[in-house]
Amino acid sequence: xxxxxxxxxxxxxxxxxxxxxxxxxxxxxxxxxxxxxxxxxxxxxxxxxxxxxxxxxxxxxxxxxxxxxxxxxxxxxxxxxxxxxxxxxxxxxxxxxxxxxxxxxxxxxxxxxxxxxxxxxxxxxxxxxxxxxxxxxxxxxx
DNA sequence: GTTGAGCGTT
Numbered sequence: 001x002x003x004x005x006x007x008x009x010x011x012x013x014x015x016x017x018x019x020x021x022x023x024x025x026x027x028x029x030x031x032x033x034x035x036x037x038x039x040x041x042x043x044x045x046x047x048x049x050x051x052x053x054x055x056x057x058x059x060x061x062x063x064x065x066x067x068x069x070x071x072x073x074x075x076x077x078x079x080x081x082x083x084x085x086x087x088x089x090x091x092x093x094x095x096x097x098x099x100x101x102x103x104x105x106x107x108x109x110x111x112x113x114x115x116x117x118x119x120x121x122x123x124x125x126x127x128x129x130x131x132x133x134x135x136x137x138x139x140x141x142x
Numbered sequence: 143g144t145t146g147a148g149c150g151t152t
Contacts, residue, residue, distance in 0.1 A: 046146095071151070073151075074151095074152045083147085083148080084147090084148060085150090086149080086150070
């Protein structure tokens with residue numbers, strides 16, 4: 001029937017426009033560049049009170065291990081904290097234990113939200129996966 | 143004197 005062939009074509013179009021590019025976009029957002037988030041020794045710390053500075057943040061995390069870097073993002077104009085920052089440990093083990101025990105815990109009146117940081121490096125080339133057309137992949141198979 | 147999810151260089 002005519003409708004059957006139309007549906008067949010429609011399904012193929014949907015597969016081409018949806019399935020493959022979707023997985024490419026997922027990979028773009030979930031794979032920053034280098035290491036996987038689970039092996040990251042840098043923590044993303046949000047939920048900070050606006051009165052928290054880098055010193056008090058480092059003091060709070062130093063009990064879990066060697067803190068190599070503490071960075072809080074400040075507003076460019078007002079100079080006040082933006083409420084989140086990054087804490088690096090020399091050992092991933094310490095970062096992991098610090099995250100486990102500090103995540104959700106209140107710090108200066110606000111509950112902390114901690115997760116492993118994405119490896120964002122200024123000047124690093126952005127890895128954009130090539131959008132491989134499904135026709136090429138299918139043609140290569142044959 | 144304020145606001146409240148988030149992934150970056152003030």
